[in-house]
Amino acid sequence: MPKFYSEKLPHEVVLRDPVHGYIHIEDQVVLNILKSKEFQRMRRIKQLGPVSYVFPGATHTRFEHNLGVYELTRRICNIFAKKYPLVKPGDGLWDVDNRLLVECAGLLHDIGHGPYSHTFEHLFGTNHEVLGQKIITDPNTEINHALRKVAPNFPELVASVIAKTYPNPQVVKMISSQADADRMDYLQRDAYFTGVSYGHFDISRVLRVIRPYQNGICFNNNGMHAVEDYIVSRYQMYQQVYFHRVGRSMEVILHHLLQRAKDVYQQGTLPVTPELARFLAGKWTLDDYLKLDDGVMETNFSMWTDSSDQILADLAKRYLFRKQLASVKIDPETKKLLPKLKNLIKEAGFDPEYYTEINSAFDEPYDAYKPTGKNANSQIEIMQDDGTLIELSELSPLVKALNGTFQGDERFFFPKTMLAKNDEPQIFDPIYQEFQKYVRNGELRYLRRPKKKSE
Amino acid sequence: MPKFYSEKLPHEVVLRDPVHGYIHIEDQVVLNILKSKEFQRMRRIKQLGPVSYVFPGATHTRFEHNLGVYELTRRICNIFAKKYPLVKPGDGLWDVDNRLLVECAGLLHDIGHGPYSHTFEHLFGTNHEVLGQKIITDPNTEINHALRKVAPNFPELVASVIAKTYPNPQVVKMISSQADADRMDYLQRDAYFTGVSYGHFDISRVLRVIRPYQNGICFNNNGMHAVEDYIVSRYQMYQQVYFHRVGRSMEVILHHLLQRAKDVYQQGTLPVTPELARFLAGKWTLDDYLKLDDGVMETNFSMWTDSSDQILADLAKRYLFRKQLASVKIDPETKKLLPKLKNLIKEAGFDPEYYTEINSAFDEPYDAYKPTGKNANSQIEIMQDDGTLIELSELSPLVKALNGTFQGDERFFFPKTMLAKNDEPQIFDPIYQEFQKYVRNGELRYLRRPKKKSE
């Protein structure tokens, strides 16, 4: 590959980062990307969305995470350049000419995200991957402008790394694999800002043992336990933070709120800012997308709290003022009870379409091999002294236990009032009592028919 | 004083906090305040405003800080109740009946803050202290409703603690003094989220030695160095974080942006959300104020980036996309050069009214005694073995050095382009060169007249 023209900054620029100490910027192009309006926009999009309703410290944004992924990528490039530089093409070592490319890809891997990506995409048909590619390759963006200064095809190359179509697997897997800079940053960062102790793993050890090989990136065998611990940390963060039932409850409310807004918008009575209006109308441009952020969304929600549509107003208040739904664990068997429960909820005065939802949250902490899908071909390999590779789950009993499994649960969300205790008798008490018969230890359960004496 | 009716929660509720580990909530009234919409609003107001443009991690909000102050207040109350409970009235020990009152005051001490308080107040004549009192005592707020359940006059008592008119000085000084729960929380919290190492002091030691006495709160002498270190930490945080020149630059831009928006609004051409409009029009209510937050402000800024008013659009972009001004240190002497420099700036095409500003940032890290002002009568006292008190600066050479001094600087802000180096010749080059003659080592300086040979 050609060596890219990389203008060096006269002085290294650093940004203080609580997770990595400093983010180091040495190239003009990286600084230019940082200064672009598309990148600065990330400051206004929280990394974990409604999770900050559960862990108040989790107000960190996609801006810092992108910087963090860049910084880890930069450090890995330095390590590879020092310890494993290519000697001759095809020797499976690191081609240092890829440095700037993979650093820019790390910096931009999440650039397509907007506010509440998951929920938003589902309702408005946006796609953060497609949009990310567009932001990088569209000649009208400041990011594209910055990248083009390196080489005319540099934007497309950066986009291809993120799209995993770039031919060098070491470059692709540094950004996208089961042990990539992306995951290594967000686990540590989310742990730091939420304040939980689970996401910490021995990053200094992982960086000591990471190395390139013919088909991507692997780890030396004296670091097996550090990599194992990273997989366990990932599992713990999903169970404890990302799948927290209150965070999911806020997502359920958000989903219903935006759904209701779409309905009310059709009726022409929704106060709404111009950009969001164009999404509700189904006619939006990249510029509209780039104007969205958490604050714009919440400004709209705030306007909706005064809506004459009771459900819209109530859901907007529930979201802004953290009035979560309750939930119980369900399984294929107990799911059959839901029609009955929804009826009770309806009797208690709530429209089940807007006040209940089944929400699944499952993660595959590690997958040793799957030919397709998100983790395709990205099993973690441990290199032995003699250069042979052993797949991680063959060495670790913990990873083996998680390998290929889906961890998480499926929950049914509903208004909290259904669990009210009858301290003060209410009109709905009999309904509540009936509902509560089906709830035990946080799960739905089948009622046993009372045994008859003759049985 | 009367013992307040305090409904206990059936189970303690905890919130994870990266600074204090857990926030513990044991009283129904505290939980009710937390759930109020006025308090939830704090989630959308950053604690340090534009400082996150300098320290990207500093996205934490007033919500967490208020919780942190509450938690420290709660811990101090526990310590006082265990170690120094009142034996008989007037003995200078701690009257445990004040617990709920001071905890609520800690939780609500900053409730009157809105987005960018300092700048906003200056331009729109709001006052966060007055508004805070109103939020607590206005019978229409959810917070007032929650407090009234404790006792009819409880809102007024909480307000009086924050206003420092409550008669018990121990209660008042736990919230407002030179070593109060407010400062102890924000130093640690701001250090944690910015990632700097300066704000850390030995909070566990400070809590071991804090104690009540007749006129307020003091510290046992075996903790003198911990208290000294806290004062030094405070000084360091001001110098390094709160007074950072880039953060101040963003505040200067914000100030000019809102000023310009007022002007454009008069001309009737400003797109603006309804609540902010009422502030620009000078006719706002408490409800309007409670609808403002960082997101609403930035949504307006975002709309203004498309304004036909060039200055407004430029300032809005500068703020949203972090295009800071440059600055130099000035002093009373070099200030005299500013008219000349402003002329050069004007010649270079910038309206000095909107693109320059003198900004002073000075803090008094410690004041042993001043009869009036912010730190009035709140010198820090160290109790000796025999019960006598010695004021801190008499014991610590470091505190003595800072005592009564004002630390900080005064800077002149102007467009960065004035410092452009003539790599690529530009039309304004001679102006820039003239300007740069006056800048050296980050300060303005007088030019020496060239010495004539005969001299």
Next chain:
Amino acid sequence: MPKFYSEKLPHEVVLRDPVHGYIHIEDQVVLNILKSKEFQRMRRIKQLGPVSYVFPGATHTRFEHNLGVYELTRRICNIFAKKYPLVKPGDGLWDVDNRLLVECAGLLHDIGHGPYSHTFEHLFGTNHEVLGQKIITDPNTEINHALRKVAPNFPELVASVIAKTYPNPQVVKMISSQADADRMDYLQRDAYFTGVSYGHFDISRVLRVIRPYQNGICFNNNGMHAVEDYIVSRYQMYQQVYFHRVGRSMEVILHHLLQRAKDVYQQGTLPVTPELARFLAGKWTLDDYLKLDDGVMETNFSMWTDSSDQILADLAKRYLFRKQLASVKIDPETKKLLPKLKNLIKEAGFDPEYYTEINSAFDEPYDAYKPTGKNANSQIEIMQDDGTLIELSELSPLVKALNGTFQGDERFFFPKTMLAKNDEPQIFDPIYQEFQKYVRNGELRYLRRPKKKSE
């Protein structure tokens, strides 16, 4: 049970501890134990023995660990007293009268340990459990004297808690179970001093969810993941720290050194301090035992470096100056190669009896149930909302994976020189080369016979 007479200290005494912040001492008896010569002796016995040869920071002693176990016990007692005090006998809640007893047991649970306990016991027939009981119950020790002031039978009661014969299972299991104060302290402490990141788990969460029940101690279900993480931490510490091959190598050397010293002592030519001499002679008293510590042992080793017995002198130098043995992993199959390898080692000039050893290191990270043995009946139970108990491995896939398994390895230790590369030809080269044929990727392996062409 009777309420013990507990003299309170006029002022709480605290010791600074890097792991728990402060150790808090409120009772005269605890302070008296601390001041006893038997307890002060612990300052001179390293917690992890030769592990500091691998992790230089691991110089912490049994003194701090004992204090740490005491402090955790104290905190658990406080939590139980506040949240779960006994209402009526037999209700499965916490009888606060056990506080002082269990705190003293925590403080003294390891008092019987001497220098290099494991190796020492093996060679000299001492037993730290028996000796610990003796130190507590022998009327001549200062510890016994201190305990007797509480009640005449208090020493015996404390001893019975440590011996697990005390009738209240909550008291016993706070000190000895799969999730006891002992393990919780040493995992955190050893992680802190070694500097590894594996031993950290969420102790604040574990302490939030720990609770008494009829048959001992369990955890509330909202803390399942914190307990799961603790088990994983334990597993990681064993794999990474306690079973480190270099630490085990130093233990092997130590064992051979002491064995050789016994032999040389028989011949009457060993310079030795009086107390150790009595162990070598097989006639020692408790007083002799209490005079031993790491420094005394190393002082003897230092004298032995000048011995005319070549093997003794060499082994003493190896131990003092960290000249470790090499090792390879073995299994039942490859073990069959050892006679052949020992012959090669002998040919290379080393006495296999003193320069080789098979060393097994296996731990059972968690055991759901075993009727006998170290972890008997101490499975970890998680309490559901309705009070039912579920055993941990039924809830956690990670714990399930570890449940009942033995993690670790068996290694063969031998002189490092056997692995010498022939950069500089040596007389023993052919022997080394033969030896090295059997070593690959750190394991012994069988050689394949060279395939004949005809095959």
Next chain:
Amino acid sequence: MPKFYSEKLPHEVVLRDPVHGYIHIEDQVVLNILKSKEFQRMRRIKQLGPVSYVFPGATHTRFEHNLGVYELTRRICNIFAKKYPLVKPGDGLWDVDNRLLVECAGLLHDIGHGPYSHTFEHLFGTNHEVLGQKIITDPNTEINHALRKVAPNFPELVASVIAKTYPNPQVVKMISSQADADRMDYLQRDAYFTGVSYGHFDISRVLRVIRPYQNGICFNNNGMHAVEDYIVSRYQMYQQVYFHRVGRSMEVILHHLLQRAKDVYQQGTLPVTPELARFLAGKWTLDDYLKLDDGVMETNFSMWTDSSDQILADLAKRYLFRKQLASVKIDPETKKLLPKLKNLIKEAGFDPEYYTEINSAFDEPYDAYKPTGKNANSQIEIMQDDGTLIELSELSPLVKALNGTFQGDERFFFPKTMLAKNDEPQIFDPIYQEFQKYVRNGELRYLRRPKKKSE
């Protein structure tokens, strides 16, 4: 200077260090020094001697500290080589050929220390600086042997760096100045192991701004506050840890114990190990010195606890079992009371020669300039944008306050029993009461004559 022959290790060796993460070893000579018996000996000498009696965690040794100084030196060399490499001789930049030299000097700067250096030197006339030079240059040591492999005069060059006679001031000041690798390591390390929070400063920032200049090492001006904070940390560590009155009390006991041992040795009745005997006899060799460590000393103390000399036995027990002396602050004025107090102490049954002492502990936290002495010519300089230097105390009000001052106190140590309260009447009560009249708030004070009525 000549480029030294430096054999690189085939693979970098790392040691886990809780303070710096990893110690990185890349050169064969560094590994050889580490493996030498003179360096391994440091494992058995505590960095802070009796301070572990006050802060139980402070069991770390000179071994780790020496490694830490080496590691910081290595990192500074890397920074200098990357950012400030010499362009032409005499340009004030960094000559990379000094790397190995200064790294070895960092590793060996404290190699001459023995157990309890300060006290030991005072009594036995040893000198750790002279002995350190000897260990490096004596052809019989393993360290000398390792160094000689680099170049015949390499040992002498390393010794000259430590002796500050090496001509390049950058090399000398990296090891010995007011902001050197030695101090930067021990402040952080001692803070970590004691568990206090005072020694922490922003090492990552200090390393970002450190730079060479013509006359040594200085710091860029954007790091002024980090350097200021380092000076304040140093001051705090002295006040809080190194000058702790209990640690000093143990040193006083140690001093008297060794003094008494010398006396008893003269009488020929002291049981003592051979090496220490030669010091008591005044006839010792370097080999004897190298056999001393904390354990050898304590083994002797342990033997002395059984001595028939009552004072020796008592002092040995006091040292081993932490029975500290009490103390009061004194000043030139109150010192005049000491003869009277010593008389009371004598009346109470203690020989003042062995049971009292005046102990001064003063440190000069920073000295802007002194032509002679320990800190000669090592003021800290801050480099401005234009290359001019400003001395630190001109920029920092805190450093200015400490500049040239001596912080600490002078204390009088005496048996604790003199402060006994007369709960239980004793024979010595009147003496104690008389003594206690002179003590108030931890200081000696003059008694005011009782005022007569007529006055």
